[in-house]
Amino acid sequence: MAKISIGIVGLPNVGKSTLFKILTKQDITIANYPFATIDPNVGVVTVPDDRVDRLAELSKSKKKIPAVVEFYDIAGLVKGANQGEGLGNQFLGHIRETQAIVIVLRVFRDPDIIHVENSVDPLRDLDIILTELVLKDLEAVEKRHARAEAEARTGKKEAIAERDRLAGVKAILAEGRTLAAAAAASDDVAELIRNDRLIRELNLLTAKRQIFLLNGSPEDVSEALRSRIAELGGGAVVADLASVESVPELISKAYAVLNLASFFTTGEDETRAWTIERGMLAPQAAGVIHTDFEEKFIRLEAIACDQLLAAGGWTQAKQKGLIRLEGKTYEVKDGDVIVVRHG
Ligand SMILES: Nc1nc2c(ncn2[C@@H]2O[C@H](COP(=O)(O)OP(=O)(O)OP(=O)(O)O)[C@@H](O)[C@H]2O)c(=O)[nH]1
Numbered sequence: 001m002a003k004i005s006i007g008i009v010g011l012p013n014v015g016k017s018t019l020f021k022i023l024t025k026q027d028i029t030i031a032n033y034p035f036a037t038i039d040p041n042v043g044v045v046t047v048p049d050d051r052v053d054r055l056a057e058l059s060k061s062k063k064k065i066p067a068v069v070e071f072y073d074i075a076g077l078v079k080g081a082n083q084g085e086g087l088g089n090q091f092l093g094h095i096r097e098t099q100a101i102v103i104v105l106r107v108f109r110d111p112d113i114i115h116v117e118n119s120v121d122p123l124r125d126l127d128i129i130l131t132e133l134v135l136k137d138l139e140a141v142e143k144r145h146a147r148a149e150a151e152a153r154t155g156k157k158e159a160i161a162e163r164d165r166l167a168g169v170k171a172i173l174a175e176g177r178t179l180a181a182a183a184a185a186s187d188d189v190a191e192l193i194r195n196d197r198l199i200r201e202l203n204l205l206t207a208k209r210q211i212f213l214l215n216g217s218p219e220d221v222s223e224a225l226r227s228r229i230a231e232l233g234g235g236a237v238v239a240d241l242a243s244v245e246s247v248p249e250l251i252s253k254a255y256a257v258l259n260l261a262s263f264f265t266t267g268e269d270e271t272r273a274w275t276i277e278r279g280m281l282a283p284q285a286a287g288v289i290h291t292d293f294e295e296k297f298i299r300l301e302a303i304a305c306d307q308l309l310a311a312g313g314w315t316q317a318k319q320k321g322l323i324r325l326e327g328k329t330y331e332v333k334d335g336d337v338i339v340v341r342h343g
Protein backbone atom coordinates (compact mmCIF):
# COMPACT_ATOMS: atom_id res chain seq x y z
CA MET A 1 0.00 0.00 0.00
CA ALA A 2 1.13 3.49 -0.75
CA LYS A 3 2.13 5.80 2.05
CA ILE A 4 -0.52 6.12 4.74
CA SER A 5 -1.45 9.74 5.29
CA ILE A 6 -3.85 11.35 7.69
CA GLY A 7 -5.19 14.91 7.80
CA ILE A 8 -5.93 16.72 11.05
CA VAL A 9 -9.07 18.88 10.91
CA GLY A 10 -11.07 20.89 13.42
CA LEU A 11 -12.15 24.40 14.36
CA PRO A 12 -9.40 26.97 14.93
CA ASN A 13 -7.61 26.94 18.29
CA VAL A 14 -8.75 23.50 19.45
CA GLY A 15 -5.35 21.77 19.66
CA LYS A 16 -4.64 20.47 16.15
CA SER A 17 -1.07 21.75 16.08
CA THR A 18 -0.59 20.59 19.66
CA LEU A 19 -1.53 17.09 18.53
CA PHE A 20 0.73 17.33 15.50
CA LYS A 21 3.64 18.38 17.68
CA ILE A 22 3.09 15.51 20.09
CA LEU A 23 3.02 13.06 17.20
CA THR A 24 5.92 14.35 15.15
CA LYS A 25 8.07 16.13 17.76
CA GLN A 26 8.41 18.98 15.27
CA ASP A 27 8.83 22.53 16.43
CA ILE A 28 5.82 24.37 15.03
CA THR A 29 3.59 27.32 15.94
CA ILE A 30 1.16 26.63 18.74
CA ALA A 31 -0.64 29.72 19.95
CA ASN A 32 -3.75 30.80 21.74
CA TYR A 33 -5.32 32.54 18.79
CA PRO A 34 -7.36 31.26 15.86
CA PHE A 35 -5.55 30.58 12.56
CA ALA A 36 -2.12 30.24 14.14
CA THR A 37 -1.51 27.66 11.43
CA ILE A 38 -1.69 28.97 7.88
CA ASP A 39 0.57 26.83 5.73
CA PRO A 40 0.08 23.15 6.38
CA ASN A 41 2.62 21.27 8.49
CA VAL A 42 3.56 17.84 7.21
CA GLY A 43 5.27 15.30 9.40
CA VAL A 44 6.14 11.65 9.35
CA VAL A 45 5.49 9.52 12.40
CA THR A 46 6.95 6.08 12.86
CA VAL A 47 4.48 3.42 13.87
CA PRO A 48 5.48 2.04 17.27
CA ASP A 49 5.81 -1.73 16.94
CA ASP A 50 8.07 -3.77 19.20
CA ARG A 51 7.97 -6.68 16.76
CA VAL A 52 10.37 -4.71 14.53
CA ASP A 53 12.80 -4.32 17.43
CA ARG A 54 12.61 -7.98 18.44
CA LEU A 55 13.07 -9.23 14.89
CA ALA A 56 16.00 -6.85 14.30
CA GLU A 57 17.64 -8.19 17.43
CA LEU A 58 17.08 -11.79 16.36
CA SER A 59 18.56 -11.19 12.90
CA LYS A 60 21.26 -8.77 14.13
CA SER A 61 20.04 -6.38 11.44
CA LYS A 62 22.17 -3.36 10.56
CA LYS A 63 19.03 -1.28 9.91
CA LYS A 64 15.54 -1.11 11.38
CA ILE A 65 12.82 0.37 9.20
CA PRO A 66 9.46 0.82 10.93
CA ALA A 67 6.22 1.62 9.12
CA VAL A 68 5.40 5.31 8.91
CA VAL A 69 2.27 7.41 8.79
CA GLU A 70 2.26 10.93 7.40
CA PHE A 71 0.25 13.62 9.19
CA TYR A 72 -1.01 16.92 7.79
CA ASP A 73 -1.77 19.71 10.23
CA ILE A 74 -3.88 22.31 8.47
CA ALA A 75 -5.60 25.61 9.22
CA GLY A 76 -8.77 25.58 11.29
CA LEU A 77 -12.18 25.21 9.66
CA VAL A 78 -14.93 27.74 10.28
CA LYS A 79 -18.56 27.99 9.21
CA GLY A 80 -18.69 28.80 5.51
CA ALA A 81 -15.25 27.31 4.81
CA ASN A 82 -16.65 25.53 1.76
CA GLN A 83 -17.48 28.98 0.35
CA GLY A 84 -13.96 30.21 0.99
CA GLU A 85 -14.64 31.62 4.48
CA GLY A 86 -11.55 31.78 6.71
CA LEU A 87 -8.70 29.88 5.11
CA GLY A 88 -11.31 27.45 3.88
CA ASN A 89 -10.79 26.20 0.42
CA GLN A 90 -7.03 26.13 0.27
CA PHE A 91 -6.60 23.80 3.17
CA LEU A 92 -9.34 21.37 2.27
CA GLY A 93 -7.31 20.74 -0.86
CA HIS A 94 -4.40 19.64 1.31
CA ILE A 95 -6.29 16.70 2.74
CA ARG A 96 -7.82 15.44 -0.52
CA GLU A 97 -5.13 12.80 -0.94
CA THR A 98 -5.14 11.52 2.64
CA GLN A 99 -6.75 8.20 3.51
CA ALA A 100 -8.18 9.23 6.84
CA ILE A 101 -8.91 12.33 8.86
CA VAL A 102 -8.55 13.00 12.54
CA ILE A 103 -11.28 15.37 13.68
CA VAL A 104 -10.05 17.22 16.76
CA LEU A 105 -12.85 18.36 19.06
CA ARG A 106 -12.37 20.57 22.06
CA VAL A 107 -13.89 19.18 25.22
CA PHE A 108 -11.45 20.87 27.64
CA ARG A 109 -12.92 23.82 29.49
CA ASP A 110 -10.00 26.20 30.06
CA PRO A 111 -11.59 29.72 29.97
CA ASP A 112 -8.23 31.24 29.03
CA ILE A 113 -8.24 29.53 25.66
CA ILE A 114 -10.28 31.37 23.03
CA HIS A 115 -13.10 29.46 21.36
CA VAL A 116 -14.18 30.86 17.98
CA GLU A 117 -17.82 30.06 18.80
CA ASN A 118 -17.43 31.52 22.32
CA SER A 119 -18.45 28.37 24.22
CA VAL A 120 -17.30 24.79 24.62
CA ASP A 121 -19.78 22.55 22.78
CA PRO A 122 -18.15 19.65 20.91
CA LEU A 123 -21.43 18.40 19.42
CA ARG A 124 -22.08 21.78 17.82
CA ASP A 125 -18.46 21.96 16.63
CA LEU A 126 -18.73 18.49 15.15
CA ASP A 127 -21.80 19.59 13.23
CA ILE A 128 -20.01 22.65 11.88
CA ILE A 129 -17.10 20.56 10.67
CA LEU A 130 -19.18 17.81 9.10
CA THR A 131 -21.46 20.36 7.42
CA GLU A 132 -18.46 22.01 5.81
CA LEU A 133 -17.06 18.69 4.60
CA VAL A 134 -20.45 17.54 3.32
CA LEU A 135 -21.00 20.80 1.40
CA LYS A 136 -17.54 20.57 -0.11
CA ASP A 137 -18.24 17.00 -1.25
CA LEU A 138 -21.64 17.96 -2.56
CA GLU A 139 -20.04 20.62 -4.73
CA ALA A 140 -17.59 18.08 -6.20
CA VAL A 141 -20.27 15.45 -6.78
CA GLU A 142 -22.71 17.90 -8.33
CA LYS A 143 -20.10 19.01 -10.82
CA ARG A 144 -19.28 15.45 -11.80
CA HIS A 145 -22.95 14.49 -11.85
CA ALA A 146 -23.82 17.32 -14.26
CA ARG A 147 -21.13 16.05 -16.63
CA ALA A 148 -22.36 12.48 -16.28
CA GLU A 149 -25.91 13.60 -17.00
CA ALA A 150 -24.79 15.17 -20.26
CA GLU A 151 -22.89 12.00 -21.20
CA ALA A 152 -25.87 9.83 -20.28
CA ARG A 153 -27.99 11.64 -22.87
CA THR A 154 -26.00 9.89 -25.56
CA GLY A 155 -27.74 6.74 -24.31
CA LYS A 156 -24.50 4.90 -23.59
CA LYS A 157 -25.18 2.24 -20.96
CA GLU A 158 -22.01 2.91 -19.03
CA ALA A 159 -22.67 6.63 -18.89
CA ILE A 160 -26.18 6.04 -17.56
CA ALA A 161 -24.85 3.73 -14.85
CA GLU A 162 -22.26 6.33 -13.85
CA ARG A 163 -24.89 9.01 -13.64
CA ASP A 164 -27.02 6.83 -11.39
CA ARG A 165 -24.15 6.01 -9.04
CA LEU A 166 -23.32 9.70 -8.74
CA ALA A 167 -26.99 10.51 -8.13
CA GLY A 168 -27.00 8.02 -5.23
CA VAL A 169 -23.99 9.66 -3.61
CA LYS A 170 -25.43 13.11 -4.23
CA ALA A 171 -28.68 12.17 -2.50
CA ILE A 172 -26.85 11.09 0.66
CA LEU A 173 -24.87 14.32 0.82
CA ALA A 174 -27.93 16.44 0.04
CA GLU A 175 -29.52 15.03 3.22
CA GLY A 176 -26.54 16.40 5.11
CA ARG A 177 -25.10 12.96 5.86
CA THR A 178 -21.46 12.01 5.58
CA LEU A 179 -20.59 9.16 3.25
CA ALA A 180 -18.73 7.42 6.08
CA ALA A 181 -21.91 7.39 8.19
CA ALA A 182 -23.94 6.14 5.23
CA ALA A 183 -21.36 3.41 4.64
CA ALA A 184 -21.52 2.37 8.29
CA ALA A 185 -25.27 1.92 7.90
CA SER A 186 -25.33 0.23 4.48
CA ASP A 187 -23.05 -2.37 2.89
CA ASP A 188 -24.08 -1.22 -0.58
CA VAL A 189 -22.95 2.33 0.12
CA ALA A 190 -19.75 1.02 1.70
CA GLU A 191 -19.02 -1.02 -1.41
CA LEU A 192 -19.73 1.99 -3.63
CA ILE A 193 -17.55 4.50 -1.83
CA ARG A 194 -14.67 2.11 -1.08
CA ASN A 195 -14.45 0.18 -4.33
CA ASP A 196 -16.09 2.09 -7.15
CA ARG A 197 -13.39 3.66 -9.29
CA LEU A 198 -15.44 6.66 -10.37
CA ILE A 199 -16.43 7.54 -6.80
CA ARG A 200 -12.95 6.88 -5.42
CA GLU A 201 -11.39 9.20 -7.98
CA LEU A 202 -13.36 12.10 -6.53
CA ASN A 203 -11.39 11.75 -3.25
CA LEU A 204 -14.45 12.77 -1.28
CA LEU A 205 -13.68 14.14 2.16
CA THR A 206 -16.60 12.57 4.01
CA ALA A 207 -15.84 9.16 2.50
CA LYS A 208 -12.51 9.06 4.32
CA ARG A 209 -12.16 7.01 7.47
CA GLN A 210 -12.59 9.16 10.54
CA ILE A 211 -10.96 9.20 13.95
CA PHE A 212 -12.26 11.60 16.57
CA LEU A 213 -9.69 13.02 18.94
CA LEU A 214 -11.53 14.41 21.95
CA ASN A 215 -9.16 16.88 23.51
CA GLY A 216 -9.78 16.93 27.25
CA SER A 217 -10.56 14.55 30.08
CA PRO A 218 -12.87 11.55 29.81
CA GLU A 219 -15.31 13.01 32.38
CA ASP A 220 -15.98 15.93 30.03
CA VAL A 221 -17.04 13.62 27.21
CA SER A 222 -20.83 13.32 27.16
CA GLU A 223 -22.78 10.19 26.29
CA ALA A 224 -24.48 12.17 23.52
CA LEU A 225 -21.11 12.90 21.93
CA ARG A 226 -20.03 9.27 22.19
CA SER A 227 -23.19 7.96 20.58
CA ARG A 228 -23.05 10.55 17.79
CA ILE A 229 -19.50 9.42 17.02
CA ALA A 230 -20.51 5.77 17.04
CA GLU A 231 -23.27 6.54 14.54
CA LEU A 232 -20.77 8.31 12.28
CA GLY A 233 -18.79 5.11 11.91
CA GLY A 234 -15.43 6.24 13.27
CA GLY A 235 -13.18 5.54 16.22
CA ALA A 236 -12.72 7.84 19.21
CA VAL A 237 -9.65 8.62 21.27
CA VAL A 238 -9.79 10.79 24.38
CA ALA A 239 -6.59 12.59 25.33
CA ASP A 240 -5.80 15.76 27.21
CA LEU A 241 -3.31 17.11 24.72
CA ALA A 242 -2.01 19.76 27.11
CA SER A 243 -0.61 17.09 29.41
CA VAL A 244 0.40 14.03 27.39
CA GLU A 245 3.65 13.29 25.60
CA SER A 246 2.35 10.73 23.17
CA VAL A 247 -0.95 9.38 21.85
CA PRO A 248 -0.15 5.82 20.76
CA GLU A 249 -3.88 4.92 20.68
CA LEU A 250 -4.26 7.31 17.76
CA ILE A 251 -1.99 5.29 15.49
CA SER A 252 -3.43 1.94 16.52
CA LYS A 253 -6.92 3.39 15.99
CA ALA A 254 -5.83 4.57 12.53
CA TYR A 255 -4.65 1.05 11.68
CA ALA A 256 -7.97 -0.33 12.90
CA VAL A 257 -10.25 2.07 11.02
CA LEU A 258 -8.17 1.78 7.86
CA ASN A 259 -8.18 -1.99 8.24
CA LEU A 260 -4.40 -2.17 8.00
CA ALA A 261 -1.98 -4.90 8.95
CA SER A 262 1.81 -5.15 9.08
CA PHE A 263 4.04 -7.88 7.78
CA PHE A 264 7.81 -8.04 8.10
CA THR A 265 10.97 -8.89 6.27
CA THR A 266 14.08 -9.54 8.30
CA GLY A 267 17.74 -10.29 7.67
CA GLU A 268 21.23 -9.10 8.46
CA ASP A 269 20.86 -6.02 6.26
CA GLU A 270 17.58 -4.83 7.64
CA THR A 271 14.37 -5.60 9.44
CA ARG A 272 11.44 -3.81 7.97
CA ALA A 273 7.71 -3.40 8.59
CA TRP A 274 5.39 -3.18 5.58
CA THR A 275 1.82 -1.94 5.65
CA ILE A 276 -1.00 -3.65 3.78
CA GLU A 277 -4.75 -3.77 3.85
CA ARG A 278 -6.08 -6.78 5.73
CA GLY A 279 -7.02 -9.60 3.41
CA MET A 280 -4.43 -8.66 0.78
CA LEU A 281 -3.26 -11.65 -1.25
CA ALA A 282 0.36 -12.79 -1.32
CA PRO A 283 1.30 -11.44 -4.80
CA GLN A 284 -0.08 -7.94 -4.04
CA ALA A 285 1.60 -7.91 -0.63
CA ALA A 286 4.89 -8.93 -2.30
CA GLY A 287 4.26 -6.07 -4.75
CA VAL A 288 4.38 -3.62 -1.84
CA ILE A 289 8.03 -4.60 -1.35
CA HIS A 290 8.86 -4.32 -5.02
CA THR A 291 6.42 -3.79 -7.90
CA ASP A 292 8.15 -6.52 -9.94
CA PHE A 293 7.46 -9.08 -7.22
CA GLU A 294 3.74 -9.02 -7.91
CA GLU A 295 4.07 -10.03 -11.54
CA LYS A 296 6.92 -12.47 -11.05
CA PHE A 297 5.49 -13.96 -7.85
CA ILE A 298 6.03 -17.69 -7.39
CA ARG A 299 5.39 -18.28 -3.70
CA LEU A 300 6.02 -17.06 -0.19
CA GLU A 301 7.81 -18.58 2.72
CA ALA A 302 6.01 -17.34 5.79
CA ILE A 303 5.94 -17.71 9.55
CA ALA A 304 4.19 -15.80 12.33
CA CYS A 305 6.55 -13.36 14.01
CA ASP A 306 6.06 -14.87 17.50
CA GLN A 307 6.77 -18.37 16.20
CA LEU A 308 9.95 -17.21 14.55
CA LEU A 309 11.11 -15.45 17.70
CA ALA A 310 10.30 -18.52 19.80
CA ALA A 311 12.19 -20.82 17.40
CA GLY A 312 15.27 -18.61 17.70
CA GLY A 313 15.90 -18.03 14.00
CA TRP A 314 14.90 -18.83 10.43
CA THR A 315 17.13 -21.93 10.15
CA GLN A 316 15.81 -23.39 13.40
CA ALA A 317 12.23 -22.64 12.36
CA LYS A 318 12.84 -24.36 9.04
CA GLN A 319 14.29 -27.46 10.73
CA LYS A 320 11.18 -27.66 12.90
CA GLY A 321 9.01 -27.47 9.79
CA LEU A 322 7.45 -24.19 10.89
CA ILE A 323 8.08 -22.25 7.68
CA ARG A 324 4.96 -22.40 5.52
CA LEU A 325 4.95 -22.33 1.73
CA GLU A 326 2.09 -20.16 0.53
CA GLY A 327 0.78 -19.59 -2.98
CA LYS A 328 -1.05 -16.89 -4.91
CA THR A 329 -4.33 -17.18 -3.00
CA TYR A 330 -2.81 -16.84 0.47
CA GLU A 331 -4.00 -13.84 2.49
CA VAL A 332 -1.00 -12.33 4.24
CA LYS A 333 -1.66 -12.06 7.98
CA ASP A 334 -0.75 -9.33 10.44
CA GLY A 335 2.60 -10.33 11.96
CA ASP A 336 3.74 -12.63 9.15
CA VAL A 337 7.47 -12.65 8.48
CA ILE A 338 7.96 -13.47 4.82
CA VAL A 339 10.47 -14.26 2.11
CA VAL A 340 9.24 -13.78 -1.45
CA ARG A 341 10.22 -16.33 -4.08
CA HIS A 342 9.98 -14.77 -7.52
CA GLY A 343 11.05 -15.48 -11.07
N1 LIG B 1 -6.06 23.91 28.60
C1 LIG B 1 -5.76 23.31 27.46
N2 LIG B 1 -5.23 24.03 26.46
C2 LIG B 1 -4.96 23.42 25.30
C3 LIG B 1 -5.18 22.01 25.11
N3 LIG B 1 -4.82 21.69 23.87
C4 LIG B 1 -4.37 22.84 23.28
N4 LIG B 1 -4.44 23.86 24.13
C5 LIG B 1 -4.09 25.28 23.88
O1 LIG B 1 -4.96 25.81 22.89
C6 LIG B 1 -4.29 26.78 22.06
C7 LIG B 1 -4.45 26.40 20.60
O2 LIG B 1 -3.69 25.22 20.31
P1 LIG B 1 -3.17 24.88 18.83
O3 LIG B 1 -2.64 23.51 18.89
O4 LIG B 1 -2.30 25.94 18.30
O5 LIG B 1 -4.58 24.91 18.08
P2 LIG B 1 -4.91 24.71 16.53
O6 LIG B 1 -6.14 23.90 16.47
O7 LIG B 1 -3.73 24.23 15.79
O8 LIG B 1 -5.27 26.20 16.11
P3 LIG B 1 -5.21 26.92 14.63
O9 LIG B 1 -3.92 26.57 13.98
O10 LIG B 1 -5.30 28.36 15.01
O11 LIG B 1 -6.39 26.43 13.91
C8 LIG B 1 -2.85 26.78 22.54
O12 LIG B 1 -2.70 27.86 23.43
C9 LIG B 1 -2.71 25.45 23.27
O13 LIG B 1 -1.69 25.48 24.23
C10 LIG B 1 -5.73 21.26 26.22
O14 LIG B 1 -5.93 20.04 26.17
N5 LIG B 1 -6.00 21.96 27.35
Ligand SMILES: [Mg+2]
Residues within 6 Å of the ligand: 016, 017, 018, 029, 036, 037, 073, 074, 075
Ligand atom coordinates in the same frame (compact mmCIF):
# COMPACT_ATOMS: atom_id res chain seq x y z
MG1 LIG C 1 -2.64 25.06 14.27
